[in-house]
Amino acid sequence: MKSLLTASILALGAAGALAQDKPRIGATVYGLNAEFMQIWADAAANHPAVKEGLVDLTVFDGRYDALVQQEQFETMITEGYDAIVFVPHDIEAGAAAVDAAAEAGIPVIGSNTRVNSDKLKSYVGSDDVQSGYMEAKYVLDKIGCKGNVVIIEGPIGQSAQIQRLEGNMKALAECPEVKVLEQQTANWSRAEGQSLMENWLxxxxxxxxxxxxxxxxxxxxxxxxxxxxxxxxxxxxxxxIDGVTDALTAVKAGDMASILQDGAAQAQGAVDLAIAAVLPDYQPKSDIWAKYTDMPWNGGKDAEYNVPWTPVTAENVDALLAERQ
Known part of the structure; x- marks a missing residue:
C-alpha cells in the first residue's frame, strides 16, 4: 500500500503545482511507516473532491518528529496553502504550528490525534479514553479481574497515548486485584513491542x-x-486498537481482541471540513456522513466530530477483512 500511496501523494503534489487556482489543502501526519496511518493518508488522497479535481491535496510524512511537522507547517504557510489538516505527533509541541497557521489566516483541521490548542477550526477523530477502557476491560474480563498484566504504550506525549492510558487505568481501577507488572512505550512499533515483550517474558x-x-x-x-x-x-x-489487517487476521485466529478505528472516515471527514473552511458553499462529498448517522455534518460548523469505534468480533471480522481486499 505504501508505494501506491507515495505515488498518489507525489502525483497530487505535482497536480497542485500545475493548478494554483484551485484551493490547496496540505495534510501533515505524524508518520507513515505503519498501516493505520497509511490507510488514513490513502483515504485522504482518494477523497471524492480530490479525485474530481475540486482541490489539490498534498500529504506530508511527519516522520514521527514534532520538529519535522513544524517545518512542514512553515512550508505550507510560506507557499500559501489554503487549509491544513493536522495529525500531530505531540499534543504540546504541535500547538506552536497551529498558532503560526492561525496568524497567517490558514484554517487548521485536527484529525486522529489531538493538539493542545484552541485555534483549531475543527477536529475529527475518535474518543481514545473510550477505546483504552474498552481494550483493557476485554483483557481484565478474560482473566477474571485477577492476575498480572503489562501495558505497551504509544509514544509518550501523543494524545492517543495519554488518553488511552487514562482509559486503561479507569478499567484497572475496577479490578484492584490486578497488578501492572510493566508499563512502557513501544512507539506504535511492532518491532519495539516484540522486543519489550521478549524482555518481560x-x-x-x-x-x-x-x-x-x-x-x-x-x-x-x-x-x-x-x-x-x-x-x-x-x-x-x-x-x-485500530483494526489493522494483521490484527483482524489475529482476531479471527483467536489470538487477540481489537477495536476498529476508522482512519479512513477520520481522514475524509477532515478533508471535507478543510474544504468547507475554504469554500463556504461546499457540501461534503465523502460517504462517511451517511455511514455514521450519529455524527451529522451540521454544516461543517461543529468544533468536534467523533467517529465511533467498532469492536472486532467473530461476526464482523470476515466483512472487515473483505473491505481490505
Missing amino acids: TKHGEAINGVIGQNDEMALGAIEAIKAADIDVTTIAIAG
Missing part, C-alpha cells in the same frame, strides 16, 4: 496473564514474542 515468564497494547502493531509484536517463547498465545489475554 524473560523477567516474568508465565506470570504475565494479560497484555494491553495501546495499538494493534504493538500487540502483534507481543504475540510474536509469546509464540517465539513457545507459550500458547491463547493462555494470555491480549488486546489492541
